[in-house]
Amino acid sequence: MVYTKSEILTFQKLSKNFYLLKFKWSSENDTPLPGQFFTIRVSDTTVPLLRRPFAFSNFDITGNTASFIFEKKGVGTEMLAAMGVNEELDIIGPLGNTFFQPQDDRPIILVAGGIGLGPMLFLAETLQRGNKVFNFVFGAKSKTLIPNQNIFKNINPVICTDDGSDGFSGTTIDYLKSINDDGILNSGHLMACGPLPMLKACHEFALENSTSCQVSLEQTMACGVGACMGCVVKIKQEPGFARVCKEGTVFNSKDILWT
Amino acid sequence: MDLSVKIGKSTLANPIGVASGTFGYGSEYEKLIDFSSIGAIYTKAVTLHPRAGNDMPRIIETPSGLLNSIGLANVGVDKFITDKLPFLRTLPSAIIPNIAGATEDEYYSVVKKLDSSNEIFGYEINISCPNVKKGALAFGTDPEMVESLTENLRALTEKPLIIKLTPNVTDISVIAKAAENGGADAISCINTLIGMVIDINNKRPVLAAGTGGLSGPGIRPVAVAMTFKVCKAVDIPVIGMGGIMNDEDALQFFLAGASAIQIGTGNFVDPLISNKILEGVQNYCKEERVNTILELHGLFLS
Numbered sequence: 001m002v003y004t005k006s007e008i009l010t011f012q013k014l015s016k017n018f019y020l021l022k023f024k025w026s027s028e029n030d031t032p033l034p035g036q037f038f039t040i041r042v043s044d045t046t047v048p049l050l051r052r053p054f055a056f057s058n059f060d061i062t063g064n065t066a067s068f069i070f071e072k073k074g075v076g077t078e079m080l081a082a083m084g085v086n087e088e089l090d091i092i093g094p095l096g097n098t099f100f101q102p103q104d105d106r107p108i109i110l111v112a113g114g115i116g117l118g119p120m121l122f123l124a125e126t127l128q129r130g131n132k133v134f135n136f137v138f139g140a141k142s143k144t145l146i147p148n149q150n151i152f153k154n155i156n157p158v159i160c161t162d163d164g165s166d167g168f169s170g171t172t173i174d175y176l177k178s179i180n181d182d183g184i185l186n187s188g189h190l191m192a193c194g195p196l197p198m199l200k201a202c203h204e205f206a207l208e209n210s211t212s213c214q215v216s217l218e219q220t221m222a223c224g225v226g227a228c229m230g231c232v233v234k235i236k237q238e239p240g241f242a243r244v245c246k247e248g249t250v251f252n253s254k255d256i257l258w259t
Numbered sequence: 260m261d262l263s264v265k266i267g268k269s270t271l272a273n274p275i276g277v278a279s280g281t282f283g284y285g286s287e288y289e290k291l292i293d294f295s296s297i298g299a300i301y302t303k304a305v306t307l308h309p310r311a312g313n314d315m316p317r318i319i320e321t322p323s324g325l326l327n328s329i330g331l332a333n334v335g336v337d338k339f340i341t342d343k344l345p346f347l348r349t350l351p352s353a354i355i356p357n358i359a360g361a362t363e364d365e366y367y368s369v370v371k372k373l374d375s376s377n378e379i380f381g382y383e384i385n386i387s388c389p390n391v392k393k394g395a396l397a398f399g400t401d402p403e404m405v406e407s408l409t410e411n412l413r414a415l416t417e418k419p420l421i422i423k424l425t426p427n428v429t430d431i432s433v434i435a436k437a438a439e440n441g442g443a444d445a446i447s448c449i450n451t452l453i454g455m456v457i458d459i460n461n462k463r464p465v466l467a468a469g470t471g472g473l474s475g476p477g478i479r480p481v482a483v484a485m486t487f488k489v490c491k492a493v494d495i496p497v498i499g500m501g502g503i504m505n506d507e508d509a510l511q512f513f514l515a516g517a518s519a520i521q522i523g524t525g526n527f528v529d530p531l532i533s534n535k536i537l538e539g540v541q542n543y544c545k546e547e548r549v550n551t552i553l554e555l556h557g558l559f560l561s
Binding site for chain 2: 001002003041046047048049050051092219220221222223224225226227228229230231232233234238239240241
């Protein structure tokens with residue numbers, strides 16, 4: 001964990017309201033891992049007041065760069081989207097935990113929904129470096145929210161749209177069900193990041209098909225470092241809550257108290 | 260220049276503190292900051308038994324503010340002693356546990372368990388949390404209750420006793436006076452203001468608990484006014500807080516009569532804020548040819 005200023009290197013619009021930002025990340029800093037995040041102070045004024053959390057979507061150790069994908073949807077991200085190359089980001093990170101990478105040869109499925117794409121791309125690249133084979137499923141509401149295909153590099157994702165405007169017509173979980181008639185995914189490993197209903201559906205799919213399931217969660221945060229107890233999620237074990245910023249972002253879906 | 264601050268029979272090395280609930284148990288910020296600028300760490304509230312805290316969502320940002328309803332989530336006094344104190348005692352800052360309870364006896368039990376620890380500077384008694392049902396807030400709004408609670412705590416400890424007041428009362432100076440009469444060594448003010456944000460789409464409060472406590476720069480003028488009022492009402496030192504984001508904000512509290520300050524929500528925005536504020540306050544004192552915080556009080560023209 002470091003508190004540092006970092007220069008923006010490239011800025012790319014991926015789709016309607018989605019941006020990819022690459023910034024300097026010295027290899028002397030702690031190495032970011034898939035599922036980990038950092039916080040940015042986007043304004044020197046008190047609006048917005050709090051730092052904003054973003055998940056790493058890549059770390060290039062040779063190039064000393066890191067990236068993240070964000071969606072422009074509020075004051076903070078609007079200010080971020082207005083920043084330019086060479087400007088500096090005020091960053092604390094890396095924060096949180098990472099995905100547990102399966103050691104067996106069971107099928108691995110990565111499921112990304114919407115802005116959850118960033119950390120899943122990072123995980124996919126990391127798995128590829130370890131010569132792991134996996135399927136990558138990406139879901140979006142509609143075609144306009146699907147980023148340019150070059151973001152996926154050689155990952156070759158299955159695209160799903162809720163409205164059927166591109167790829168598989170239906171949710172990511174509808175797709176998983178559609179290919180699992182013969183149980184090829186059973187006893188495999190599901191790893192997911194995206195909207196809460198999607199993660200819950202992943203959890204239920206995992207229970208029905210005896211796959212393991214890890215989910216990276218999102219929650220409103222104040223401190224980002226485990227001090228304020230604000231970003232909790234309900235869990236089954238005592239004391240009944242876990243901090244997304246500290247015990248997460250990645251949880252075994254069986255530990256979460258889904259409601 | 261000597262910016263040390265006397266609280267009861269003890270002395271804080273400098274007047275900058277980090278407020279309860281915004282700094283965990285210190286270790287959360289270990290890798291990010293230099294603790295030497297922090298005169299005092301007021302810990303996350305400590306209760307007799309562990310508390311899971313309130314349902315989520317617990318926080319929402321407001322214009323220049325933060326509304327929270329954590330519900331005193333903490334590990335409980337026994338784990339505080341075994342798991343949290345060993346790290347805290349390695350720091351140069353004064354360690355001041357913030358103590359909360361649902362009954363008077365809970366406050367007494369916590370103080371009794373902690374009082375033999377030499378590394379504890381003193382106690383901040385939280386009689387003002389807006390986020391616990393029953394108990395805490397009721398104590399903080401009733402002057403007789405405040406006086407007797409303070410008296411009974413006074414009998415239990417020689418260490419500095421700081422009573423933390425809620426702004427959610429008709430006249431904060433009455434409560435401050437009651438704490439002073441009960442034998443408090445200092446007053447800290449203010450805790451958060453009760454607030455609510457409503458989601459007009461699902462037509463419910465955003466926070467699961469309904470209401471929460473409002474902090475951050477949005478409440479600062481309220482905090483300065485209340486600190487000023489309390490300083491006029493009592494002769495014991497007052498520790499001011501509420502939306503301090505920089506040295507200029509901190510200086511307002513000192514000019515209003517505060518002997519020390521606490522930084523709360525500002526820690527979330529900039530973990531190095533204490534260092535910057537201490538430096539800024541020192542520079543101001545140099546420019547104003549002032550050597551102590553007491554002399555700063557004297558600069559205020561009313």
